[in-house]
Amino acid sequence: EIMMTQSPATLSVSPGERATLSCRTSQSLSRNLAWYQQKPGQAPRLLIYGASTRATGIPARFSGSGSGTEFTLTISSLQSEDFAVYYCQQYDNWPRTFGQGTKVEI
Amino acid sequence: QVQLQQSGPGLVKPSQTLSLICAISGDSVSSKSAAWNWIRQSPSRGLEWLGRTFYRSKWSKEYAPSVKSRLTINPDTANNQFSLQLDSVVPEDTAVYFCVSGNYWFDYWGQGTLVIVSS
Numbered sequence: 001e002i003m004m005t006q007s008p009a010t011l012s013v014s015p016g017e018r019a020t021l022s023c024r025t026s027q028s029l030s031r032n033l034a035w036y037q038q039k040p041g042q043a044p045r046l047l048i049y050g051a052s053t054r055a056t057g058i059p060a061r062f063s064g065s066g067s068g069t070e071f072t073l074t075i076s077s078l079q080s081e082d083f084a085v086y087y088c089q090q091y092d093n094w095p096r097t098f099g100q101g102t103k104v105e106i
Numbered sequence: 107q108v109q110l111q112q113s114g115p116g117l118v119k120p121s122q123t124l125s126l127i128c129a130i131s132g133d134s135v136s137s138k139s140a141a142w143n144w145i146r147q148s149p150s151r152g153l154e155w156l157g158r159t160f161y162r163s164k165w166s167k168e169y170a171p172s173v174k175s176r177l178t179i180n181p182d183t184a185n186n187q188f189s190l191q192l193d194s195v196v197p198e199d200t201a202v203y204f205c206v207s208g209n210y211w212f213d214y215w216g217q218g219t220l221v222i223v224s225s
Contacts, residue, residue, distance in 0.1 A: 001171075032210065034210075034211035034212070036212075043204055043215035043216065043217065043218055044153070044204075044212070044215060045215075046211055046212060046213050049210070049211040055213065087153060089153075089211065089212070091210040091211055094168065095155050095170040095171065095172075096155040097155070098152060098153035098154070098155075099152075100152050101152065
C-alpha cells in the first residue's frame, strides 16, 4: 500500500496570500495524483488530477505540480471560500490511498 | 452531470451487517466507462477507499485488503444503483460512508451517510 504524507498538518494564512501544500508518497507515482478540497459537513470536491490538470469548474488560482514522490498544490491568492481541508490521493496502485489532509485556516 | 443519492440506516449494532444504497442519476451503473466506489471517512482512519464495481464486458468487483473478507458491493441494473454490505461490523467501522464515481480519481460524490456502530 502506498503511504501518503501531507505537510503541514495546518497552514495559517491570510486572505490574498499564497498557500503551498505538500504531498509526499512512499513510492513513485509518475503523475497519478489527485487533490481534493473538503469543507465541514460536505463531501470532498475534486480539484486536480494528473498532478496538474484542473477539474471542470476549478478556478485558475488552484495549481498542481510535481511528479514521482513529491507533489505540490498551490493556491495563488486565497479567497475566503478556500479555507478548508485539502487531501491528496494516489491512483497509481491498489488500493487507492489518501493523505491525512492539510487544514488551511485563517 | 452525475448525481449520487445515498440511503441507509445510520445506526448498526456490533456484529450485524451495514447496508447502504447509492442511486445514480445522469449515468448508468452499467456504463462501460464508469466505476462505482465506496469510500469512508473517520477521524482515526481518514479517507479510506473500500471497493468498487464496474462493467466492461462483464461485472467486476475489487476490494481493499482491509475489508475484503467482510465487504460486498453489488450493482442493481434494474434500479440504476449499487450497494454496500459490510458484515460483522465493529465500533471501528463507525464512519461517514460515501458512494463515489471514478476510475482513477473520484469526481462525483454522494452526500455521505454517518454510520455509527453501537449497541
